[in-house]
Amino acid sequence: MTYIPSADDLEVITREVWTSFLDGDPSGLVPSDGDNATDDKVTGCVHLSGAYTGAIMLQCSPPAARDAAAALFSVSPDDVTPAEVVDAMGEIANMVGGNVKSMLPGPSTLSLPSVIHGRLSLPGSQVVREVTLAWRTQPLTVSLWRQAS
Amino acid sequence: MIVARTLRVAGYDEHEIVEAGNGIQALESVAEAPPDVVLCDWNMPEMSGLELLTALRSAGWTVPFGFVTSEASPQMRVAAMAAGAMFLIAKPFTAQDFQDALDPMLA
Numbered sequence: 001m002t003y004i005p006s007a008d009d010l011e012v013i014t015r016e017v018w019t020s021f022l023d024g025d026p027s028g029l030v031p032s033d034g035d036n037a038t039d040d041k042v043t044g045c046v047h048l049s050g051a052y053t054g055a056i057m058l059q060c061s062p063p064a065a066r067d068a069a070a071a072l073f074s075v076s077p078d079d080v081t082p083a084e085v086v087d088a089m090g091e092i093a094n095m096v097g098g099n100v101k102s103m104l105p106g107p108s109t110l111s112l113p114s115v116i117h118g119r120l121s122l123p124g125s126q127v128v129r130e131v132t133l134a135w136r137t138q139p140l141t142v143s144l145w146r147q148a149s
Numbered sequence: 150m151i152v153a154r155t156l157r158v159a160g161y162d163e164h165e166i167v168e169a170g171n172g173i174q175a176l177e178s179v180a181e182a183p184p185d186v187v188l189c190d191w192n193m194p195e196m197s198g199l200e201l202l203t204a205l206r207s208a209g210w211t212v213p214f215g216f217v218t219s220e221a222s223p224q225m226r227v228a229a230m231a232a233g234a235m236f237l238i239a240k241p242f243t244a245q246d247f248q249d250a251l252d253p254m255l256a
Contacts, residue, residue, distance in 0.1 A: 020243065073150050
């Protein structure tokens with residue numbers, strides 16, 4: 001039986017990235033009620049292809065993405081540029097995705113990250129694991145997708 | 150940028166950091182001004198980090214080379230070392246990880 005990382009695994013990995021780079025306070029990222037349904041999102045995504053084909057996606061609000069970029073690059077939130085938001089969300093998706101990939105069956109290849117302002121749909125793929133957390137009261141959803149074979 | 154920031158935190162702020170946007174630029178940069186050490190991602194545009202390392206070694210460059218990557222499977226570590234890498238630092242990393250890897254060659 002192939003192990004697929006659980007929602008708890010996604011949370012642990014996300015927490016590790018967050019506390020290492022974005023917020024040294026482990027209690028800064030708290031469980032959420034899962035309400036992250038608005039379309040006003042910034043999405044970072046990396047794709048996996050190979051033994052496991054799918055994606056790891058990270059979605060949060062524009063203010064959370066701006067704050068993440070500010071924390072990651074040690075600048076004031078007011079000074080964050082759109083390019084830095086893209087860099088930050090891509091880097092975070094890459095870090096979370098790389099760690100999730102290490103728990104999935106291999107070999108597979110991790111893509112370079114993609115970042116969009118809005119929600120991202122992956123036709124032909126479905127969410128197999130998802131966790132929603134809150135950082136500074138802003139929802140943050142991390143999801144693992146799998147492409148139908 | 151987070152690598153550069155962590156290098157500063159790790160105490161390497163006296164060193165000049167030269168960034169390359171992809172593997173081809175990195176090859177040009179090494180040829181132009183050989184660095185003390187190359188820190189390289191695994192996944193990159195144009196060529197992978199492993200391809201860059203192989204290209205450098207094929208061209209005769211013996212510059213110390215290490216990976217900083219979000220992926221760190223045992224197979225990748227084996228492939229990295231077999232190609233001539235000196236270390237592989239996995240993200241998320243700490244300043245201590247960089248000190249452990251770089252102090253032997255930079256301190």
